Amino acid sequence: MQLIMLQLRDLPTKETLKKFAQRYPQADISAVSAFLHLLRLATDLSFALDACLSLHGLLQGRWWVLILLMREENLTSTPSALAEKAGVTRATMTGLIDGLERDGLVERLLDSRDRRSVSVRLTAAGQSRLDQVMPDYYRRVHDCMAGLDESDRERLHELLNLIGSGIEAFNQ
Amino acid sequence: MQLIMLQLRDLPTKETLKKFAQRYPQADISAVSAFLHLLRLATDLSFALDACLSLHGLLQGRWWVLILLMREENLTSTPSALAEKAGVTRATMTGLIDGLERDGLVERLLDSRDRRSVSVRLTAAGQSRLDQVMPDYYRRVHDCMAGLDESDRERLHELLNLIGSGIEAFNQ
DNA sequence: TTGACATAGTTAGTTAGCTAACTATAATGC
DNA sequence: GCATTATAGTTAGCTAACTAACTATGTCAA
Numbered sequence: 001m002q003l004i005m006l007q008l009r010d011l012p013t014k015e016t017l018k019k020f021a022q023r024y025p026q027a028d029i030s031a032v033s034a035f036l037h038l039l040r041l042a043t044d045l046s047f048a049l050d051a052c053l054s055l056h057g058l059l060q061g062r063w064w065v066l067i068l069l070m071r072e073e074n075l076t077s078t079p080s081a082l083a084e085k086a087g088v089t090r091a092t093m094t095g096l097i098d099g100l101e102r103d104g105l106v107e108r109l110l111d112s113r114d115r116r117s118v119s120v121r122l123t124a125a126g127q128s129r130l131d132q133v134m135p136d137y138y139r140r141v142h143d144c145m146a147g148l149d150e151s152d153r154e155r156l157h158e159l160l161n162l163i164g165s166g167i168e169a170f171n172q
Numbered sequence: 173m174q175l176i177m178l179q180l181r182d183l184p185t186k187e188t189l190k191k192f193a194q195r196y197p198q199a200d201i202s203a204v205s206a207f208l209h210l211l212r213l214a215t216d217l218s219f220a221l222d223a224c225l226s227l228h229g230l231l232q233g234r235w236w237v238l239i240l241l242m243r244e245e246n247l248t249s250t251p252s253a254l255a256e257k258a259g260v261t262r263a264t265m266t267g268l269i270d271g272l273e274r275d276g277l278v279e280r281l282l283d284s285r286d287r288r289s290v291s292v293r294l295t296a297a298g299q300s301r302l303d304q305v306m307p308d309y310y311r312r313v314h315d316c317m318a319g320l321d322e323s324d325r326e327r328l329h330e331l332l333n334l335i336g337s338g339i340e341a342f343n344q
Numbered sequence: 345t346t347g348a349c350a351t352a353g354t355t356a357g358t359t360a361g362c363t364a365a366c367t368a369t370a371a372t373g374c
Numbered sequence: 375g376c377a378t379t380a381t382a383g384t385t386a387g388c389t390a391a392c393t394a395a396c397t398a399t400g401t402c403a404a
Contacts, residue, residue: 008186008336009215012243013246014242017308020306021186021241021366023303023306024306024310025305026308026310026311026314027300027310027314028305028317030199030316030317030322030325031313031314031316031320032313033324033325034317034320034325034328035217035313035317035327037328037329037332038210038213038214038217038222038328038332039217039218040215040333041210041214041332041336042210042211042213042214043214043259044339045207045210045211045335045339045342046211048339048342049211049212051343052342052343061361062273067372069366070192071188072190072385077380079382079384080381080382080383086360088240088362089361089362089363090383090384091361091362091363091364091383091384091385092361092362092384093383093385094383094384095360095361096360099360101189106306106404110179114369114370114381114382115368115369115370115382116368116369116370116381116382116383116384116385117369117381117382118382124225124333127232131195134192134195134196135196135198136199136200137312138196138198138199138204138210139198140342140343141200141204141207141337141342142186142198142199142200143204143341143342143344144203144335144338144339144341144342145200145202145203145206145207145335146338146341147334147335147337147338147340148203148331148334148335150202151312152331152334153202153203153205153206155331156203156206156209156210156328156331157206157209159320159324159331160210160213162319162320162324163213163217163316163317163319163320164213164216165314165319166218166315166316166317166318167216167220169315169316169318170217170220170312170313170315170316171220171223171224171312172222172315181379195368196348229372231388231390233391240353250352251349251352251353251354252352252353260391261391261392262352262353262354262393263354263391263392263393264352264390264391264392265353265396266353266355267390267391268390271390286351286399286400287352287399287400288352288398288399288400289351289352289353289399291354294369300378308353337371
């Protein structure tokens with residue numbers, strides 16, 4: 001599933017929104033404004049995350065696979081399970097694992113019980129790479145969120161959940 | 173600028189976050205939780221938007237170009253200006269305009285004053301396409317945001333702005 | 345006024361997603 | 375027990391971003 005998002009660098013002014021609302025009177029201006037603000041901020045955050053990860057030779061997709069493996073008890077999973085959890089196709093996961101294996105960050109192991117299946121394990125080098133990137137990542141996220149206290153963060157979760165339950169309505 | 177975002181289908185549980193926090197004690201769990209929640213929701217919204225636009229034969233990039241043109245007084249702009257406002261490279265904008273021109277939704281006009289420059293104008297068919305898609309888009313955004321009243325939406329803007337001003341800190 | 349630099353747009357080639365189809369293996373039901 | 379169906383993973387080809395380099399044109403200063 002491909003998710004390209006424009007940067008929406010030029011969010012509409014109130015005037016622009018009203019101009020559009022004249023042609024499209026049903027427009028809920030504050031809803032559109034919130035919607036675009038959210039997409040725009042997430043795009044900026046995603047780009048900032050990319051920049052951080054690239055300092056450590058990683059991309060979002062590969063980084064996420066390493067994290068998913070580290071979550072596992074024995075640092076091992078299968079391509080299918082990883083694809084499901086990362087929200088990408090199995091074909092995409094094949095490519096992600098190829099890249100990580102080439103860099104020595106994961107290894108493929110054959111499963112003797114089901115010979116269709118492959119185990120993917122985080123290597124010591126992979127764990128070491130995570131030990132480099134995660135503290136940097138956590139530091140940046142902490143600094144970025146420093147303006148919100150705990151109650152702000154809870155309120156944000158509530159608001160995001162409200163919008164999240166509206167996605168079903170969006171899709172109908 | 174390419175912005176691929178994993179779907180992050182499998183947000184960390186509190187337990188997983190704590191496990192990571194043991195290895196990386198500096199982790200600010202509620203900050204990471206808010207960060208990921210935001211990215212995840214935006215990804216879902218972006219995907220829902222794609223689905224809506226595809227019903228009208230559009231993609232986010234092309235749709236956004238049409239909107240930028242409609243914002244202009246004379247429905248006209250240049251590839252460079254459009255690229256800047258959309259947050260994509262000029263090369264990408266060439267491709268977007270190519271596709272829209274092929275579908276007859278915009279037209280390229282030569283600028284007699286600066287012969288390097290090209291004007292891009294929204295055609296009647298382009299306006300008509302927007303008149304199809306925008307009401308549908310506005311209806312969906314309205315329905316999606318129906319759970320938030322005006323004060324919720326203002327609060328959301330405040331919180332997003334707080335995070336937005338933290339992006340600078342993220343990048344350092 | 346002309347040489348150096350800047351700007352507008354395009355082209356060529358890369359990347360990392362995607363879908364669809366393929367191979368190999370396992371599971372199921374008649 | 376064998377044919378059908380399902381599952382795991384990979385491969386091939388498509389798409390729409392990207393960067394870098396290119397052409398053409400405009401600007402500016404010595």
